[in-house]
Amino acid sequence: MIDVRCLCLGVLSLGETTGYEVRKRLKAYFGPYQGVSYGALYPALAKLLAAGEVVATGSPDAQTLEKRTYAITEKGRESLRSSLVQAKGQEQVRSEFMAAMFFADQLEKDVLDRLIDERLAELRGDLALFQGFRGSPATEGQRFVSRFGQVLCRAAIDFLQGEGRAIVSALDRDRQR
Amino acid sequence: MIDVRCLCLGVLSLGETTGYEVRKRLKAYFGPYQGVSYGALYPALAKLLAAGEVVATGSPDAQTLEKRTYAITEKGRESLRSSLVQAKGQEQVRSEFMAAMFFADQLEKDVLDRLIDERLAELRGDLALFQGFRGSPATEGQRFVSRFGQVLCRAAIDFLQGEGRAIVSALDRDRQR
DNA sequence: GTTTACATGTAAGCTGTTACATGATTAC
DNA sequence: GTAATCATGTAACAGCTTACATGTAAAC
Structure with a gap:
């Protein structure tokens, strides 16, 4: 199963970074297809840390809320x-x-x-996001998701602007009578 | 928010039926866009019953697992x-x-x-399902979902069969070198 | 006769969200 | 200086899934 832990490992497999950034990248990479809240993210990172699948800068038991950078380990790569x-x-x-x-x-x-x-507003936002990393797809996998996302967004937008709106109008006309 | 309770009310607004049937219809109506398990369905119906938004045949406090038919009330329609x-x-x-x-x-x-x-197998199944009630769309709303579902499934299938598969092949060719 | 589909429900547990608490750093 | 963004984490709670327990009716 692809859960939050796995998604964190995935993001970290492309480069070490902070928890905050992990969430931002997840959003940028997958748009509407995956999302995590901090309440899910940090506990997941803590579990990964305990399992030795990631390592982090900063004292491991500190409660100081200091900025930490997480990096995937070999064990984490295998798990992913x-x-x-x-x-x-x-x-x-x-x-x-x-x-x-x-x-x-x-x-x-x-x-x-x-x-x-x-x-439509959501779809246009998603489309822009997927187009966003069209110019710099670091990997073929990223290109795949970007292209697929664009295709699906466009199909949805086209339908809603045309046939979808028409069905609603027809329904309203019928009701007038 | 559209939750399980609301979905149950929606299905029942189109006609009274059993809990088991509610789940089947939900699947038939929405395909991949909404799904419920029995563990979510029956507690939801029980809450609706307690709130007076649905009524049911059979003794209200019986533990006999007898077949019950649920019907929406006026209060339920307002809530929906x-x-x-x-x-x-x-x-x-x-x-x-x-x-x-x-x-x-x-x-x-x-x-x-x-x-x-x-x-692709999933998408083809979904497509067949959306085409399934194309012939008998009782309402314009049902037609909207059916048509939109078909459009999105087809767009996804086309992409995967064409460009999607091509990206994977290109990726594999690159690796051979 | 026996398998499949119909039918109702409970309980444990997992996963994730929302809201909260806290503080540093950057931009204007 | 102050607002926005970066940054980390906890706790309570909601919601759903899985697995279980139980039984009927139809089809073959």
């Missing part, structure tokens, strides 16, 4: 590899948007338009 | 509407596939091919 090999081609999606739109008939047109606008 | 209106156009995705592919450079070609094959 074994997680990646076991990964399944699965995806878990939880879409508020799809759920709400499914019940479109129970909602007013302005609510539906707002939902589509919000979704 | 207010949840839907508050919904945001957001999506939470957790993609094992994207995460693993991002680190493609650390994986062998056969692992990458297997990942793509698995993803």
Whole structure:
């Protein structure tokens, strides 16, 4: 399974950095496809540290909140590899948007338009993000995710601007009668 | 927020049925975009029952595991509407596939091919599911989700079969040298 | 007759989010 | 000097999954 620990190892496999940066890079790399909160991140890093899969600068037992740099170890690389090999081609999606739109008939047109606008705004943000590291894809894997992300964002944007909006308008026209 | 409770109300707003059926319909309606386990479903229905948002056949306090039919109440419809209106156009995705592919450079070609094959199999299943209720879209909302789902599945399948596979092949060729 | 699908529910536990507490450094 | 961003971490809690326990009805 790909969990927070594994994602941290993945980011650190591309270079050592701070916990704060790990989260930022995760966002930059995967956009909407993976996200972590600090409440998940730091405990995960602590476990990795205890397991010897990463090492960190700074005193290991200090409570001083000093800045620490984490680096992956050989053991961590092995652990990452074994997680990646076991990964399944699965995806878990939880879409508020799809759920709400499914019940479109129970909602007013302005609510539906707002939902589509919000979704479009998110998608445009994601698209920009994926285009962002198009110029500097350090690895082929990064290029793959960047390209795939762009393709999916564009398909979604096109649908919502065209057919999606049209379905909503048609629904509203029907209701006027 | 669209949670399990809200999804149950949504399904029941289209007709009364059993808990078991609610889960099946959820899968049929949303495919990969929403999913619930029984461990989440039945407690949610129990809460809805306690809140008077649904009513059920069968004795309310029986431990006999008898078959029960749930139906939404007027209060439930109001609750559903207010949840839907508050919904945001957001999506939470957790993609094992994207995460693993991002680190493609650390994986062998056969692992990458297997990942793509698995993803394609899932996508084809999802596509069939969305096409499935194309013939009988009871509401415009259902049609919207069905059409959007088809568009996104097709875009993903096309990418993986073409450019996606090509990136992996190119990566492998580079490694041979 | 026996397997498969239908059907309801509980309990333990994992994972992650939200909110909080704290402080350093940089930019304006 | 002060606002924003960088930076680390904890604690309470929510939510869901997995596994379990139990039984019926239909199909073959």
